[in-house]
Amino acid sequence: MKKAVLWDMDGTLVDSEDIAVEALAFAMKEAGLAPPRDLKERVVGRSADEIYRYLVETFGLRADPGEWEERKHHHYFRAAGALRGYEDAIRSWRRLDAAGVRQAVVSNSDRAIVDVNLRAAGLVRPGLITVARNDVLYGKPHPEGYLRAAYLLGVEPHECLIVEDSASGAAAAHAAGIETVFVPHSHSAAPEGVRPLSSMQQLEEQVLALA
Known part of the structure; x- marks a missing residue:
C-alpha cells in the first residue's frame, strides 16, 4: 500500500488544458502573433515561465513578463466557468x-x-x-x-x-x-x-x- x-x-x-491553450492563443493574437495549429502540443505540460521564454525566442514576443501573465489570466479567468x-x-x-x-x-x-x-x-x-x-x-x-x-x-x-x-x-x-x-x-x-x-x-x- x-x-x-x-x-x-x-x-x-x-x-483545463483546452481552456488554457485558448487563453494563450487569444493573448498571442492580441500581441500580434499568429498561434500555430499545433499550439497545444507545443505547450501542454510546460510552466508559464517556460512558455513565455518559448514565445519570445520562437515568435518574437515583446511583452513584459508581468504584462503577459495578466493578459493570459484575463482570458483564462473569463472562461473559468467552463x-x-x-x-x-x-x-x-x-x-x-x-x-x-x-x-x-x-x-x-x-x-x-x-x-x-x-x-x-x-x-x-x-x-x-x-x-x-x-x-x-x-x-x-x-x-x-x-x-x-x-x-x-x-x-x-x-x-x-x-x-x-x-x-x-x-x-x-x-x-x-x-x-x-x-x-x-x-x-x-x-x-x-x-x-x-x-x-x-x-x-x-x-x-x-x-x-
Whole structure:
C-alpha cells in the first residue's frame, strides 16, 4: 500500500488544458502573433515561465513578463466557468481520501490558476497540500515540486505514487525517483517506464493493494 498519491492538476484532475491553450492563443493574437495549429502540443505540460521564454525566442514576443501573465489570466479567468474536474479522477481522489491516503497536488501552473482550478473541481479544503509553480525554483520537468510535496506530506519519495498526463510531468517524476502512472484520459502516450491506467479504479487498487 502506498502512503501518498501526488497528483498533477491540468489534464489529470481538472479538464483545463483546452481552456488554457485558448487563453494563450487569444493573448498571442492580441500581441500580434499568429498561434500555430499545433499550439497545444507545443505547450501542454510546460510552466508559464517556460512558455513565455518559448514565445519570445520562437515568435518574437515583446511583452513584459508581468504584462503577459495578466493578459493570459484575463482570458483564462473569463472562461473559468467552463472548468470541470474529471469525474473518474475526482471520484478516486475522494475514495483514497476516505481510506486515509495522503494526497497533494503538484502543478506547473501558478498559484492563481491552481486555486481557481481546484475550486472548480470541488477539492479545496483546509490543510490541502498544493505545490504551484510559484512555490519552487524550478518547474517540471525538474523534480523539485514532487519532492517538496512528499516532504510536506511527511513521506519518503518511494512511499508515493504520482498521477500524471504529460511527458514533462513524467520526466519530473522519473527525476524524483517516484513511480508514476498516466490517467486514462491523457492525450499523450505514456513514456517508457510509466504505466498507463485503463481506468482510475486501477489506481485505487494499486494504492490500496486491493488487486
